[in-house]
Amino acid sequence: MIKDPSIASHSFSVSPDTYSTVPKPDWQQMDDTTLRQFQKKFGHSLHIRHIDVGSCNACESEVLALSNPYYNFHRLGFFFASSPRHADVLLVTGALTKAMKDVLMATYEAMPRPRIVIAAGVCPIHGGVFRDSEQFVGPVESVIPVDAHIPGCPPTPYALIHGLLLASGRMEEGAERA
Amino acid sequence: MHTVPERNFVPAMPSNSYHAPSLADFSNMLLNRCLRTASDDDAPTWQLLYYGVIQETHSNALLAVLVRSGSEEQFWLTADLSTREPWPSLANDWPALLWPEREVWERTGYEPLDHPDLLPILHPHLVDLESRAEGAGVFSLPLGPVRADVSESAFFLFDTVGEQIMHLQPQLFYKHRGIEQLAIGKTAEDVLLLAERISGTSTAAHASACASALEQALRWQPPNHVLWERQLWVELERLYNHAHDLSQLASAAGMTVGQAQLARVKEECLRLAADLTGSRYLRGAVKLFGSSNINWRLSLPHLEASLSAADDRLNHFVRLLSRTPTFIDRLVGTGTVKREWADKYSLVGVTARACGVKTDIRHDFPTHYTGTGYEICTSSMATGDAKSRFDVRVDEWNVSVRMVRSLTRRLANTERNDIPASRNLPREGWGVGFVEGARGRVAHVVVVADGRTKFYGVRSASSWIWPVFGLATANGNIQTDFPVIDASFGLSCAGMDR
Numbered sequence: 149m150i151k152d153p154s155i156a157s158h159s160f161s162v163s164p165d166t167y168s169t170v171p172k173p174d175w176q177q178m179d180d181t182t183l184r185q186f187q188k189k190f191g192h193s194l195h196i197r198h199i200d201v202g203s204c205n206a207c208e209s210e211v212l213a214l215s216n217p218y219y220n221f222h223r224l225g226f227f228f229a230s231s232p233r234h235a236d237v238l239l240v241t242g243a244l245t246k247a248m249k250d251v252l253m254a255t256y257e258a259m260p261r262p263r264i265v266i267a268a269g270v271c272p273i274h275g276g277v278f279r280d281s282e283q284f285v286g287p288v289e290s291v292i293p294v295d296a297h298i299p300g301c302p303p304t305p306y307a308l309i310h311g312l313l314l315a316s317g318r319m320e321e322g323a324e325r326a
Numbered sequence: 327m328h329t330v331p332e333r334n335f336v337p338a339m340p341s342n343s344y345h346a347p348s349l350a351d352f353s354n355m356l357l358n359r360c361l362r363t364a365s366d367d368d369a370p371t372w373q374l375l376y377y378g379v380i381q382e383t384h385s386n387a388l389l390a391v392l393v394r395s396g397s398e399e400q401f402w403l404t405a406d407l408s409t410r411e412p413w414p415s416l417a418n419d420w421p422a423l424l425w426p427e428r429e430v431w432e433r434t435g436y437e438p439l440d441h442p443d444l445l446p447i448l449h450p451h452l453v454d455l456e457s458r459a460e461g462a463g464v465f466s467l468p469l470g471p472v473r474a475d476v477s478e479s480a481f482f483l484f485d486t487v488g489e490q491i492m493h494l495q496p497q498l499f500y501k502h503r504g505i506e507q508l509a510i511g512k513t514a515e516d517v518l519l520l521a522e523r524i525s526g527t528s529t530a531a532h533a534s535a536c537a538s539a540l541e542q543a544l545r546w547q548p549p550n551h552v553l554w555e556r557q558l559w560v561e562l563e564r565l566y567n568h569a570h571d572l573s574q575l576a577s578a579a580g581m582t583v584g585q586a587q588l589a590r591v592k593e594e595c596l597r598l599a600a601d602l603t604g605s606r607y608l609r610g611a612v613k614l615f616g617s618s619n620i621n622w623r624l625s626l627p628h629l630e631a632s633l634s635a636a637d638d639r640l641n642h643f644v645r646l647l648s649r650t651p652t653f654i655d656r657l658v659g660t661g662t663v664k665r666e667w668a669d670k671y672s673l674v675g676v677t678a679r680a681c682g683v684k685t686d687i688r689h690d691f692p693t694h695y696t697g698t699g700y701e702i703c704t705s706s707m708a709t710g711d712a713k714s715r716f717d718v719r720v721d722e723w724n725v726s727v728r729m730v731r732s733l734t735r736r737l738a739n740t741e742r743n744d745i746p747a748s749r750n751l752p753r754e755g756w757g758v759g760f761v762e763g764a765r766g767r768v769a770h771v772v773v774v775a776d777g778r779t780k781f782y783g784v785r786s787a788s789s790w791i792w793p794v795f796g797l798a799t800a801n802g803n804i805q806t807d808f809p810v811i812d813a814s815f816g817l818s819c820a821g822m823d824r
């Protein structure tokens with residue numbers, strides 16, 4: 149049960165307004181108080197559901213590398229969740245294709261609130277080389293609200309960890325531990 | 327300005343092209359040339375590299391591109407699809423065409439007659455798969471498209487009785503990005519950029535197949551050192567992919583230490599790639615009309631040292647895994663590909679070699695690999711199960727390590743004199759490029775007209791193997807075998823979906 153209904157509203161924007169050309173859907177932005185609540189609740193451990201909406205597989209390879217002994221992101225309290233129902237973070241990779249649009253929305257809907265969405269790689273942020281394809285729906289931001297953008301093609305595991313810490317508001321701690 | 331010397335020209339037209347007067351003729355010629363007989367361990371003399379639709383001036387045509395093993399001889403077979411004559415399906419005799427024919431049908435609306443399984447393939451979200459098994463106690467179990475921890479999007483429909491898998495239908499193309507269409511009208515450099523992003527973990531294989539197709543079309547014959555360098559990237563890619571697949575296999579069988587250590591090997595290979603090229607996934611490593619300007623003599627010591635460390639670690643942990651009965655037990659007899667399927671479906675890559683079929687581009691076209699330490703790795707047991715695929719991957723790792731060493735030494739000892747491509751390259755031509763990537767044969771076909779790409783066709787190794795995946799999974803396995811089978815095939819959805 150969520151006591152404070154405001155927590156059920158979505159999204160804060162970690163990203164700069166670089167992508168402001170993209171028409172935002174009418175989502176209520178998450179205010180500072182809610183953000184603080186989110187970080188209080190999830191500041192120490194995040195469960196991540198990854199979804200591939202049309203990637204070339206290099207991004208998946210990098211996301212998977214997070215759990216290898218070199219990066220071992222479990223030490224920072226990050227874990228992969230096998231179902232969106234157990235996840236706090238949705239990590240999106242790939243250029244959103246027509247076939248994956250509904251799947252993405254359904255996955256997002258299935259997540260408990262509060263939740264945050266991270267777009268990793270050029271593809272979900274902008275479309276990259278696939279932008280002109282007729283199979284390409286648009287930036288992920290045009291379908292669901294995105295809280296953090298991690299550019300790169302593919303983003304390296306360090307960039308991914310940086311993005312995760314940023315999104316969960318733990319940057320300072322990350323700097324201490326690095 | 328530099329000009330291309332005479333010897334750097336190859337013929338503009340494919341050495342052999344034939345426009346079949348009717349679709350029936352087309353089918354006959356294709357069957358006569360390509361079918362492999364079960365008694366023969368070698369790959370068929372003619373290999374089908376591409377089968378699909380090509381947009382001709384006024385209409386669609388069916389295009390098949392073949393190449394004869396051991397020679398430069400290519401054969402381009404076309405037939406009009408607009409004459410409303412019947413198009414007999416070949417999929418009954420040659421199931422390798424099951425999926426390609428569905429794709430042609432969906433793109434053109436031209437229906438193959440008597441196709442055994444005509445379902446749309448390019449729009450998975452618009453099709454509801456139906457259970458194929460009937461009877462008491464049959465349960466259908468959908469899996470995907472979002473599945474497992476971190477994996478590519480694909481949908482699987484299992485029909486099960488109890489634990490037993492009776493039938494499995496894979497549904498792909500969730501990640502169809504329309505890359506072939508996207509390439510139309512683009513310059514050679516832009517097409518290469520796209521090719522690198524077809525399947526990220528086969529970047530080098532796709533890029534070098536694309537580069538050699540474009541270079542053939544624009545009549546530029548790459549000098550040896552360019553070929554060696556491209557091969558080096560492809561081998562490096564094979565190393566990290568095989569390490570990855572072995573690690574995933576260990577993970578599927580619950581061997582956490584093996585998984586972690588082999589994932590470490592993969593990371594070391596990726597870092598080596600980044601040290602050499604600046605990209606962990608070898609993006610931009612393959613250059614059109616030339617090679618990189620890496621100083622190989624300087625890079626040699628670092629490369630040797632990192633390679634030895636990775637090689638020792640992999641072999642150590644593979645040895646430990648092979649001595650672990652609980653691991654081997656999970657692999658033996660799991661996901662078996664029957665030998666006859668390997669022939670009928672014209673399988674390629676590790677999956678085919680695990681059935682004992684000697685097919686490998688490096689074996690069939692031994693042009694610039696001689697003396698690099700290459701030898702074909704087929705499984706000695708040739709059982710076609712997960713264990714055979716595991717063995718083939720381990721052997722190939724060792725072969726690739728040898729090849730990387732000898733190729734870098736060669737590069738370090740060669741004076742490079744790149745002949746820059748001239749500004750007045752021909753503006754049109756046809757080209758085919760094929761490479762043995764980590765998963766198998768990757769083939770690219772291009773037609774260039776007016777300096778721009780007019781047609782672009784891609785067939786990755788996975789596209790020939792996916793249709794067998796369902797059969798192998800249902801071949802006497804239970805639900806809990808699925809992760810092992812999935813990992814042992816190591817297929818790419820991105821390469822299939824394009």
Ligand code: SF4
Nearest residue numbers: 203204269270271301
């Ligand atoms: S961002 Fe780059 S690496 Fe990631 S899926 Fe897109 S093309 Fe592939």
